[in-house]
Amino acid sequence: MSHGKQLTLYTHKSGPNGWRVAYVLEELGLTYESVYLDIPSGEHKRAPYTDINPNGRIPALIDHHNGDFTIWESGAIIVYLIDKYDTAKRISVADEKERYHLLQWLFFQTSGQGPYFGQLFWFMRYHPEKVPSAIERYQKEILRVFSVLDGVLAKAPGGYLVGGKPTVADLSFLPWNDIAIRFGFEGVEGVDIPKQYPALYAWHQRLLEREPVKKLLAVQAKFAQEGA
Structure with a gap:
């Protein structure tokens, strides 16, 4: 594989963790080059x-500008990227306490929402x-996560x-939330998200209006049309 790009991202065309x-x-x-x-x-x-990710899940990342450094698990990848490449703190934070809050939300996403x-x-x-009881449990947990986010965002x-x-704390929630909010994921059908969770919806x-997000949403839409 050519290493003309700085990084290689191993991912999947519809996998939320890769998109985040x-x-x-x-x-x-x-x-970067995406390998689907x-x-x-x-x-x-x-x-x-x-050999790259012994856990056999996506995503994984290779940084060819850092000795082909390899890392997997989306949360760990995101922390690596902001620590090494976001020196201007464009989508991260400089304050020590705020950094721990950022990590708090990343962990909440990886252990809860996802x-x-x-x-x-x-x-x-x-x-x-x-298994109706399992379906009901996870439906309720999704709505509980929505409630947590909505309550915090209303005051943030x-x-x-x-x-x-x-920041990356916000972006990490985007892929799964988009499935529910824009595409009506069947687990939350009948839930009026704009009305019941207005801060989360806004x-x-x-x-969604961020240009980097729009760019990748267009790629995802293309894959969806192709039946990927």
Whole structure:
């Protein structure tokens, strides 16, 4: 593979965790190549990819300008990128206490929002048996996360989670929220998100208007049209 680009991102055309890393790469203006793994064929579960990420999940990142440094897990990748490349603090923060708040939200996304959406997606679409109690649990957890975000955002300076400006803390929530808010993910059908969670909805709309986000949303739309 040519290393003309600074970084290589191993991802998937519809995988939310890969897209949240891509948003950060775009926001920082870094040059990168996306390698879209064939998940249905199990490409992510065998070598050579498991030599890069032994956990067999996406995403993973190789930084060719840092000795081919390799890192996986989307939250860890995002922290690496802002620590190394966001010296101007465009989408991160300088204040020590605010930095810990930023990490707090990143951990909340990776331990809360992402897994709840992922488990609901699994039980509604792929689990061989219908398990109503599991579906109900994860539906309620998603709405609980929405409530947490909405309550905080309603009082937050600038309407953003940390530092009164958009940061990786905000961007990390965007992919899964977009599935629910714009595309009516079946787990939250019947929920009037703009009415019930107005601060969250307004926040999400502001994030969608960012040029790096628009660029990648167009790529995702193209993949969707192609049936990826």
